[in-house]
Structure formats: structure tokens, C-alpha cells
Amino acid sequence: MVIVGPTGAGKTRLAIRLADHTGGEVVSADSQQVYAGMDIGTGKVTRDDRARVPHHVIDVVRPNEDMTAQRFVELADRAIAEVTARGKPVIVCGGTGLYVRALLLGLFSGPPASPELRAELTELARQRGTAALHAELVRVDPVAAAKIDKNDGKRIIRALEVFRMTGEPMSVHQAKHDHRSTPPRYPARLVGLSPDREALYCAIDRRVDAMIEAGLEGEVAALRAQGYRPPLRSQQAIGYAELHDAADGRVIRERALELIKRNSRHYARRQLSWYRTDKAIHWHADPGAVDLVDLERYLAGR
RNA sequence: GGAGCCAUAGCCAAGUGGUAAGGCAGUGGUCUGCAAAACCACCAUUCCCCAGUUCAAAUCUGGGUGGCUCCU
Numbered sequence: 001m002v003i004v005g006p007t008g009a010g011k012t013r014l015a016i017r018l019a020d021h022t023g024g025e026v027v028s029a030d031s032q033q034v035y036a037g038m039d040i041g042t043g044k045v046t047r048d049d050r051a052r053v054p055h056h057v058i059d060v061v062r063p064n065e066d067m068t069a070q071r072f073v074e075l076a077d078r079a080i081a082e083v084t085a086r087g088k089p090v091i092v093c094g095g096t097g098l099y100v101r102a103l104l105l106g107l108f109s110g111p112p113a114s115p116e117l118r119a120e121l122t123e124l125a126r127q128r129g130t131a132a133l134h135a136e137l138v139r140v141d142p143v144a145a146a147k148i149d150k151n152d153g154k155r156i157i158r159a160l161e162v163f164r165m166t167g168e169p170m171s172v173h174q175a176k177h178d179h180r181s182t183p184p185r186y187p188a189r190l191v192g193l194s195p196d197r198e199a200l201y202c203a204i205d206r207r208v209d210a211m212i213e214a215g216l217e218g219e220v221a222a223l224r225a226q227g228y229r230p231p232l233r234s235q236q237a238i239g240y241a242e243l244h245d246a247a248d249g250r251v252i253r254e255r256a257l258e259l260i261k262r263n264s265r266h267y268a269r270r271q272l273s274w275y276r277t278d279k280a281i282h283w284h285a286d287p288g289a290v291d292l293v294d295l296e297r298y299l300a301g302r
Numbered sequence: 303g304g305a306g307c308c309a310u311a312g313c314c315a316a317g318u319g320g321u322a323a324g325g326c327a328g329u330g331g332u333c334u335g336c337a338a339a340a341c342c343a344c345c346a347u348u349c350c351c352c353a354g355u356u357c358a359a360a361u362c363u364g365g366g367u368g369g370c371u372c373c374u
Binding site: 007030031032041042066067068069070071072073095096097098099101102105106107108110111112113115118147148149151152153154155157158161162170173174177178179233236237238239240241262263264265266267269270271273274276277 | 326327328329330331332333334335336337338339340341342
């Protein structure tokens with residue numbers, strides 16, 4: 001069972017409810033909840049819930065470590081194998097579209113991320129401009145270049161990275177792993193949560209207020225005390241980046257809180273845009289109205 | 303009671319005779335090892351209202367309405 005949807009839609013609550021109902025365990029597919037010490041701002045389940053319902057792929061790296069989609073897939077695969085071995089249903093709770101897709105469909109067999117090469121290419125982009133890198137990509141991999149916007153530095157760098165490390169264009173690697181034809185790695189039932197837009201935005205605002213009340217600022221202070229701050233990827237997460245800015249005096253607190261809400265709304269929109277195209281998802285507007293008995297019947301039928 | 307200034311999208315705002323910049327918000331989208339990231343696109347047939355001048359008005363003139371400031 002895979003639960004997807006935008007931030008603030010109620011994925012976590014539904015996952016817990018479903019786990020309680022079925023005796024299943026939860027595998028998180030969230031690119032920020034992997035970081036230990038980042039609990040409030042990433043909306044992790046409470047300690048009580050975790051004590052009752054086992055959660056996996058949460059708190060698996062320190063905030064100064066890199067996380068990648070491939071690493072996530074490895075960790076999730078292992079967790080799923082363990083839970084399955086115990087004879088329990090697996091509930092994947094995912095907010096990160098790329099991670100969910102990578103888990104279900106796999107990634108093309110390319111080289112792993114190379115921090116050195118990325119640093120080199122990033123420096124090159126800074127000096128000569130992103131357009132220059134794109135021009136190089138046009139030369140070595142015109143197929144990929146046609147699909148990547150000339151301003152999209154991150155994707156241009158990834159494509160060049162793959163080419164340099166393998167001597168083969170990324171588009172060739174990808175053609176061997178076409179998502180439209182690759183068989184799913186797991187038999188999954190996808191449940192999507194998509195509340196009314198206005199209600200979702202309201203929920204997001206309230207959720208941010210609740211995070212502040214719960215001590216998000218203290219959490220950020222603790223991270224800073226340990227030396228974790230931007231530009232660490234983990235510290236650029238929504239709710240953290242803004243409060244680091246506030247702590248550094250770049251914005252006033254009031255504005256930072258507004259920005260957290262705004263950025264969360266933007267993020268929710270991007271998530272919806274990602275999932276909307278997936279025809280396999282069964283959508284529900286109200287997480288509270290999802291019929292657990294129906295879902296359980298489906299799980300039991302496997 | 304008098305004088306001055308102002309009125310452009312949900313918000314901020316440029317534009318002083320030649321056919322409505324930009325930013326924010328909003329919306330749609332892209333996504334194959336950084337994804338809570340990165341990137342793309344759309345979004346005022348019209349400038350408070352009415353009349354006038356002009357080939358041409360958001361821009362000039364007159365009147366009205368609303369707001370702000372100052373004087374009495």
C-alpha cells in the first residue's frame with residue numbers, strides 16, 4: 001500500500017490508522033524525514049506512534065550527510081523485505097514523488113552521484129554560465145539536451161556527469177530503462193490524498209503554526225549548535241532554511257514564518273503536479289473518509 | 303471652508319501622447335541517483351468615472367468620485 005499526496009493532506013495520520021487496523025509497518029518515502037534531529041519541521045510521526053507502529057527509513061542519516069534516490073531505494077528495499085518476512089503488510093507513506101517512483105519503477109543503471117564532479121561542473125557553470133554547460137550537453141547528448149531546459153543547471157550537470165563517468169550519453173542509459181515499459185518492482189496499490197485546495201492551504205498554515213508552537217525554532221537552534229546550517233541540503237528544507245535566515249538576521253521572524261507557509265504551499269502544488277499524472281493512483285479528497293475495510297480487503301487478497 | 307498631491311491586476315509598482323515594464327501572490331506543467339531541490343509556462347483588450355482635445359490618451363484639458371497631506 002502506497003499513500004501519496006501533498007504536504008498537510010493527512011498522509012501520516014492515514015498511514016497510522018491503516019497500520020493500526022492491519023498490523024502493518026510504515027516505510028517513509030520522504031526525502032527530509034531521513035535526517036535525524038529534524039523532527040518537528042519535517043512532520044515526523046510522534047514518538048508514541050512510532051513506539052506502537054514501526055517506522056522505517058526515518059532518521060537514517062545525519063544532517064550533514066548526502067541522501068540520494070538510489071540510497072533511499074536500497075534502504076526501503078531492505079525495510080520492505082524485513083517487514084514482509086515478518087508477514088506484515090507494508091505501508092509506504094510518501095511525500096517525495098521521485099523516491100516513490102524510484103522505489104516502484106527503479107532508476108536507470110547509471111553511475112552514482114559524484115560530489116567531486118558535481119562540484120567541478122557547478123564551478124564551471126558559475127564561471128561560464130549555465131548556458132555554456134547546456135551547449136556542451138547539446139554536443140555530447142543532444143537527446144537529453146532537448147529535454148532539459150538551458151537554465152536547469154541541476155539536470156544539465158547530472159546529464160554531463162553520467163556522460164563523463166560512463167562515456168555514454170545519459171539518454172542512452174535512460175532508453176534502456178523506460179518508465180513506460182519497465183515492470184513495477186512491487187505490486188502496489190496507490191492511494192492519493194488530495195483535499196480541496198483552499199482547505200489544504202488552510203491546513204498548511206495551521207500546521208506551520210503548530211510546528212512553531214511545538215518548538216521548531218528550538219530544533220533549528222539545536223541544529224545550529226551542532227554546526228548544521230545552510231548550504232547543507234538538509235538545512236535548506238522548508239521550515240529550516242527560513243529559520244536559519246531569521247537566526248542570521250537576514251529576515252525578521254514574522255516574515256520567516258510567512259515564507260515557511262508560502263513555500264509549503266508552493267511545495268504542495270508541485271507535489272500535486274507530480275502525482276496528478278499517475279493514472280494508477282486512487283484519489284481521496286478526505287483522508288478521514290478512506291475506507292480501511294476496503295483497503296484491508298485488498299491487502300488480504302494478495 | 304481653502305490649497306496641494308494621488309488613483310494602473312488580489313497586493314506592491316514602472317510608465318507623462320504612439321498602442322500597459324517588473325516583482326509578489328495565484329494557476330498549469332516538467333522531473334530516471336541533490337527532489338521540501340531545480341526549472342518552464344500562463345496570468346490587465348485596459349489604467350476610478352464622465353465629457354473633451356488629438357490621426358492616436360493610462361498619459362493633455364474640464365467636471366465628478368474616492369483617498370492622503372497641509373492651511374484656516
